[in-house]
Amino acid sequence: MSHKIIVPIGPYHPLQDEPEFFQLYVEGEKVVDIDIIIGYNHRGIEKLSESKHFDQVPFLVERICGICSSSHPYAYCLAVENILGGEINIVPEKALYIRTIIDELQRIHSHLLWLGLAGHFIGYNTVWMWAWKYREPVLDMFEMVTGNRNNYAMFKIGGVRRDIKDEDIPLLRKMLDELLPAVDLFRGAVMDDPVIKMRLKDVGTLTYQQAVDWCVVGPTARASGVNIDIRRDDPYGVTERLDWNVILEKDGDIFSKTIVRILELYESISIIRQSLDKMPKSGVIDAEVKDIPEGEGIGRVEAPRGECFHYIKSDGTNQPVRHKVRSPSFMNVASDKVSAVGGTISDATITLAAVDPCYCCTERVAVINKINNRKVMNGWDLVKLSQEKTLKLKEGYHGRPK
Amino acid sequence: MRLPKVRELKEAIKSLFSPAYTSDFPRKPHIPYERFRGRPYFHEEDCTGCTACAQVCPAKAIEINDEIKGALAKRKLTVHWDICIFCGQCQANCLTAKGIMLSREFDLATTEKREDLKQTIEKEFVLCESCAEPIVPYDQYVWVAKKLGPLSFTNASLLLFYLRSIGLALKERIHPGPGSKPAAINRSTRIKTLCPRCRREAVLKS
Ligand code: SF4
Numbered sequence: 108m109s110h111k112i113i114v115p116i117g118p119y120h121p122l123q124d125e126p127e128f129f130q131l132y133v134e135g136e137k138v139v140d141i142d143i144i145i146g147y148n149h150r151g152i153e154k155l156s157e158s159k160h161f162d163q164v165p166f167l168v169e170r171i172c173g174i175c176s177s178s179h180p181y182a183y184c185l186a187v188e189n190i191l192g193g194e195i196n197i198v199p200e201k202a203l204y205i206r207t208i209i210d211e212l213q214r215i216h217s218h219l220l221w222l223g224l225a226g227h228f229i230g231y232n233t234v235w236m237w238a239w240k241y242r243e244p245v246l247d248m249f250e251m252v253t254g255n256r257n258n259y260a261m262f263k264i265g266g267v268r269r270d271i272k273d274e275d276i277p278l279l280r281k282m283l284d285e286l287l288p289a290v291d292l293f294r295g296a297v298m299d300d301p302v303i304k305m306r307l308k309d310v311g312t313l314t315y316q317q318a319v320d321w322c323v324v325g326p327t328a329r330a331s332g333v334n335i336d337i338r339r340d341d342p343y344g345v346t347e348r349l350d351w352n353v354i355l356e357k358d359g360d361i362f363s364k365t366i367v368r369i370l371e372l373y374e375s376i377s378i379i380r381q382s383l384d385k386m387p388k389s390g391v392i393d394a395e396v397k398d399i400p401e402g403e404g405i406g407r408v409e410a411p412r413g414e415c416f417h418y419i420k421s422d423g424t425n426q427p428v429r430h431k432v433r434s435p436s437f438m439n440v441a442s443d444k445v446s447a448v449g450g451t452i453s454d455a456t457i458t459l460a461a462v463d464p465c466y467c468c469t470e471r472v473a474v475i476n477k478i479n480n481r482k483v484m485n486g487w488d489l490v491k492l493s494q495e496k497t498l499k500l501k502e503g504y505h506g507r508p509k
Numbered sequence: 510m511r512l513p514k515v516r517e518l519k520e521a522i523k524s525l526f527s528p529a530y531t532s533d534f535p536r537k538p539h540i541p542y543e544r545f546r547g548r549p550y551f552h553e554e555d556c557t558g559c560t561a562c563a564q565v566c567p568a569k570a571i572e573i574n575d576e577i578k579g580a581l582a583k584r585k586l587t588v589h590w591d592i593c594i595f596c597g598q599c600q601a602n603c604l605t606a607k608g609i610m611l612s613r614e615f616d617l618a619t620t621e622k623r624e625d626l627k628q629t630i631e632k633e634f635v636l637c638e639s640c641a642e643p644i645v646p647y648d649q650y651v652w653v654a655k656k657l658g659p660l661s662f663t664n665a666s667l668l669l670f671y672l673r674s675i676g677l678a679l680k681e682r683i684h685p686g687p688g689s690k691p692a693a694i695n696r697s698t699r700i701k702t703l704c705p706r707c708r709r710e711a712v713l714k715s
Pocket residue numbers: 549562565566567568569570571588592593594595596597598599600
């Protein structure tokens with residue numbers, strides 16, 4: 108093929124809401140190559156951050172991602188606190204607990220969001236509706252404690268901006284108690300359902316070696332057996348003092364990625380419960396940091412999608428001179444190059460979605476026939492195809508082919 | 510195999526016989542939580558016009574315009590709700606803590622242009638009695654004087670202001686208006702409301 112005609116869809120189509128663009132090259136049913144194009148949505152966050160003063164930056168980085176909107180400000184605050192002498196030495200005790208609680212609540216809502224969409228992509232729309240239904244109380248708790256369902260405006264250098272009041276604690280506990288049976292339900296629905304197992308096992312596999320080679324992070328790496336978790340490896344907040352486990356799976360297929368995320372829901376619930384138990388009843392929540400000395404600092408946070416990294420350089424003024432952000436999806440999305448190639452197109456949607464690439468990215472897909480370079484389908488067709496495959500498997504399983 | 514289906518069936522039946530989970534929004538008004546961060550409003554009686562809120566606003570949603578027309582100088586404070594990100598920093602850093610407050614209004618829909626999504630308040634300036642430069646908004650003066658109490662007697666401008674407010678000094682003089690030649694600075698100028706520059710000159714020269 109000397110001359111290629113590529114028919115792209117997106118990334119500015121009004122229906123498509125995220126700035127990534129996947130181009131699949133197919134031969135018949137098989138995906139032979141994949142092009143991942145990013146950078147359509149360069150917002151100049153890092154540059155913008157250098158024009159704001161230190162206390163304003165959390166509000167900016169919070170808006171890098173609407174879903175991990177506590178990970179980015181947290182990592183930023185850790186980076187600045189690194190210059191100041193470390194989170195643990197500055198931030199008051201109660202604020203550490205509040206930080207951990209907010210961070211873990213965010214993980215719960217993000218994993219539930221992923222679960223719902225994964226369900227949708229493989230044609231289990233009931234899972235989608237239920238997962239999002241049980242995600243709703245988590246968002247309500249955010250609204251109650253922080254004042255908004257997203258963009259919590261909680262993190263500040265040296266502490267947090269809003270307190271978790273005594274009267275909030277029983278409500279938080281109640282929400283967690285009610286969430287637990289729902290998580291049980293999802294675990295059951297995924298682990299025991301033979302059709303889901305058939306659909307997701309050995310699909311979009313990322314082996315241990317590939318995971319290491321492509322430097323994937325977070326649940327994507329843990330599903331392939333790579334034992335990394337920033338909460339344990341470089342502890343922040345109070346996670347060090349609490350009793351919880353890093354969830355590991357070996358297979359690296361989408362089934363493992365789903366299991367990792369579902370089991371992490373239990374760990375997050377347990378972390379929040381323990382934090383609520385141990386959190387001091389009263390106390391200051393803000394160290395009132397005034398000046399940021401000259402220096403460089405890094406902050407790492409385990410966002411729901413993996414390691415979120417912030418670097419800050421300060422020259423002693425009230426603005427950062429350099430701010431560098433590396434978000435986890437940037438590492439994970441590239442691994443689709445190995446996990447999606449070789450599979451069938453009906454598996455492509457869920458494979459691309461399995462790294463949780465800040466979601467609707469997968470809707471922006473064009474499938475291109477390698478023989479004549481024509482575009483053959485778009486994102487919605489792919490979702491449909493994926494759903495049809497599940498249906499076929501289901502019918503095959505129940506012995507009622509139509 | 511049978512068991513999981515029963516479990517899911519239970520959930521399905523539960524969902525079937527419970528009312529829709531989503532809220533009935535347009536028909537029933539939605540009431541956000543108490544701490545919800547919604548549209549910020551200036552409260553004219555509590556705002557002093559100090560502009561601290563504009564300084565801290567990360568989105569630059571608060572615009573300050575100082576208008577000087579003849580002997581009348583005004584500060585216009587505008588909060589643009591189309592730019593605002595509802596972070597609550599303005600309220601948290603407000604001088605009086607009540608000058609700008611976030612409400613629980615979440616619905617910003619309008620049939621007007623987005624530029625019209627704003628609220629403007631005006632604050633009158635105190636002018637320098639020597640050169641007619643605007644110094645601070647009148648209300649900020651009052652607030653500082655009240656806050657300092659008797660300590661404000663150390664500052665001639667504030668002392669004068671205080672004496673006037675209790676009727677012990679003559680009311681304001683007619684301002685010459687900006688652009689006019691500054692009044693000559695002499696010893697008596699020191700007991701006048703002055704801008705920092707004139708105050709310095711008055712102290713040094715008289
Ligand atoms: S809420 Fe935040 S963005 Fe809105 S006006 Fe206040 S400081 Fe600015």
